[in-house]
Amino acid sequence: TGFVAPQSALEQQLASAWQSVLRLDKVGVHDNFFDLGGNSLLATQVVSRLRDQFAVSVPLHVLFQAPSISGLARHLQAHAPASESLQPTFKPRPDGPLPLSFAQERLWFIDQLIPDSALYVIPLAMRLTGTLDVAALARSLRALVQRHESLRTTFGLVDGKPVQVIAPAQDVPLPLTDLRSLPAEAQSAAVAQHTHAFAVQPFDLHTGPLLRSCLLRLADDSHLWMLSLHHIVADGWSLGVLVQEVAALYASALRGQPDALPALPIQYADYALSQREWLQGPARQPLLDYWTRQLAEVPTVLDLPTDFPRPAVPSPQGALHALQLPAELTASLKALSREEGITLFMTLMAAFQVLLQRYCAKDDFVVGTPIANRTLGQTEALIGCFINTLPIRANLASRPTFRSLLRRVQATCLEAYAHQELPFEHLVDALHLSRDLSHTPLVQVIFVLQNAPMATPALPGLHLEALPTQSTTAKFDLTLSLEETSGGLKGWFEYRTGLFAASTIARLAEQFTTLLAGVVAAPDANIHALPVLSESERWQVLVAFNTNTSAYPSDSIASLFHAQAARTPDAPALLTSDSSLTYRALSERVCRLAHHLHHLGVGPEVTVGVYLERSPDLIVSLLAILSAGGAYVPLDTSYPAERLAFMLEDSRASLVLS
Structure with missing residues (x-):
């Protein structure tokens, strides 16, 4: 169907909300939200706008069931405005100490346990190409810090409890290191050294500041701008806000004009106060009830096989392994997601669960995923730590097809999103x-699909390019983080180097790619039938590991024994607790008995029963029968007579040695 413009006032209001969230100029009433680029995070923003605008709570699953303007309009017309809101409200800030948010509180406690750690440093590196006005950039940073209280916040103790301490003003040093004189190779080494040192420099939460910035001048028209923040005052979403606002403030500073950014409706400390009050009220119990029911009897440890023994206290040392999925595979995964009416995140989460199942051999386990947790419109423009961790329970029991697994993952994720406000702690x-x-x-x-808004803004006279930063720490045993780019999904595995070897993670990444290709090729296949091994690994398992042929003598056991007796006649051949026989003596006894058996008719296809205890006579008898060309039938002396009689009859033994 073609484009159909919104007609009613309600449709026009909904379209305006969609255009704002999706950053589109127009939206038709029959357009599919997810086909337009929507995802769970953007859907949460739409729900937030609808709640603010229509005073009605729209469950997130409604947008999946009716992902069009017309469908949403019908839902809103059928539902009256909420009489009582279970959403946080913001009140005037009281006098006295300002408490931490629950996310901040967790990070503060971790900092007390592991002081001077770079584990929760968030680095950002941007290449600036063009004419840079360093003074204007410094002014824009100062304006940013003045605008956001969180960037002027440190953390102290009042009556033994951590509190936020907000400075009225704070300077932001912007040291400049000039590397223009260095040759290309030396400059690259210097840049790597500077960026690493900058990214691993810890913060002091008590003294601050918790934002650092510096510049490296690479050429007259090329700079590297580096920032780092402690996670207690920022999250991934915050980086997008920061870059966008610095760009706007820089443009104003160049023109010598005051900043034109709209005033912030609240500050982070207001959110922290509101969150604590809200979770002390009636909203908390339904959240707790859902999560305790959802996670009842769940295994609380996902034990992946490790390359090294797990220490009592794991080291935070980590590393990254890059992952790039082909554009064609990414397009196929998105097409499968659209076909199933789910998000790309859900498809990737389901595949990751299948991969983990192959390693842990369990159908029931938990994979965590971070969520922006900015369910209120007032929080979208703030820099601060709002992020929460959602434990997504995997259910791979009863050997489902992958398509069936997608339905399970969708239901679990949507319920989790609807209850995301309960702090993980x-x-x-x-x-x-x-x-x-x-x-x-x-x-x-942890599994992450990065979809926080992080568009690279345009600066007057400058081109900005975000650069990857290398991590040397790992907060969890294993984290898979992906983001969508024009060339396909790319990302990395972050892992604890004290648990996993680099080769293991490289193999895991290759297997994940193989699995995803299998998923799009056969989504109706049983998850246990989906391929995980790459072609090289299949060859290794099926061919290389089974190349075990070796040359062996074609002579009979009897002839090999007699040849050995001829080579080493005086060597010990048979030892018991009270006697021994050399090869010569054993061979003589074997030959005498074999000659006698031959005269009794023993030869090929003739069986002879052997009813003897373990002794030298038993060995002589077995070798003699073989030397005569016959086959022996061992008869256990502890067997009942009936059993022995059946064995003799069944084997057609011509005689018995006893």
Whole structure:
């Protein structure tokens, strides 16, 4: 169908909300939200706008069931505005100490346990190409810090409890290091050294500041701008806000004009106060009830086989392994997602669960995923730590097809999104998990599909390019992080180097790519039939590991024995507790008995029963029968007479040695 413009006032209001979230100029009433680039995060923003605009709570699953303007309009017309909102409200800030948000509180406690750690440093590196006004950039950074209280916040103690301490003003040094004189190779080495040192420099939460910035001048028209923040004052979403606002402030500074950014409706401390008040009210119990029911009897440890023994307290040292999926495979995964009416995240999460199942051999386990947790419109423009961890329970029982698994993952994810406001720390406490420092509580493996807004803005006279930063720490045993690019999905595995070898993670990445290709080729296949091994691994398992042929003598056992007796006649051949026989003596006894058996008719196709205890006579008898060309039938002396009689009859033994 072609484009159909919104007609009613309700449709026009909904279209405006969609255009704002999807950053589109127009939206038709029959357009599919997810076909237009929507995902779960953007759907949450739409739901937030609908709640603010129409005073009605729209469950997230409604947007999946009716992903069009016309469908949403019908839903809103059928549902009256909410009489009582279970959403946080923002009140005037009271006098006295400002508490931490629950996410901040967790990070503060971790900092007390592991001080001077770079584990929660968030680095950002941007290449600036063109004419840079360093003074204007410095002014824009100062304006940004003045605009966001979170960037002027440090953390102290009042009556033994951590509190936010907001400075009225704070300078932001922007040191400039000139590397223009260095040859290309030396400059690259210097850049790598500077970026690494900058990214691993820890923060002091008490003294601050918790934002750093510096510049490397590579050429007259090329600079590297580096920022780092502590996670306690920012998250991944915050980086997008930061870059966009610095760009707008820089443009104003160049023109000598005051900044034109709209005033922030609230500050992060207001959110922290509101969150604490809200979760002390009636909203908390339904969230707790859902999560404790959802995670009842779930295994709280996902034990992947490791290359190295797990220490009592794992080291935070980590590494990254890059992953790039072909554009064609990415397009096929998106097509499968659209066909099933789900998001790309859900498809990738389902595939990751299948891969983990092959390693842990379990159908029931937990994979964590971070969620922006900005369900209120007032929080979208803030820099701060809002992120929460959702434990997604995998259910791979009953050997489902992959398409059936997608339905399960969708249902689990949508329910989790609807209950995302419960802080992860509260859930861990409610589950009464035993505190084992060798594992992170409940979640040891994380999956991330980066979809926080991070568009690269345009600056007057400058081209900006975000550069990857190398991590040397790992917060979890294993994290798979992906993002969609014009060339296909790309990302990395972050892993604890104290648990996994680099070769293991490289193999895991290759297997994930193979599995995804199998998924799009046969989504109706049983998940256990989906391929995981690459072609090289299949060859290794089926061919290389089975190349075990070796040359062996074609002579009979009897002839090999007699040849050995001829070579080493005086060597010991048979030892018992009270006697021994050399090869010569044993061979003589064997030959005498074999000659006698031959005269009794023993030869090829003739069987002879052997009814003897373990002794030298038993060995002589077996070798003699073989030397005569016959076959022996061992008769256990402990067997009943009936059993022995059946064996003799069944084997057609011509005689018995006893």
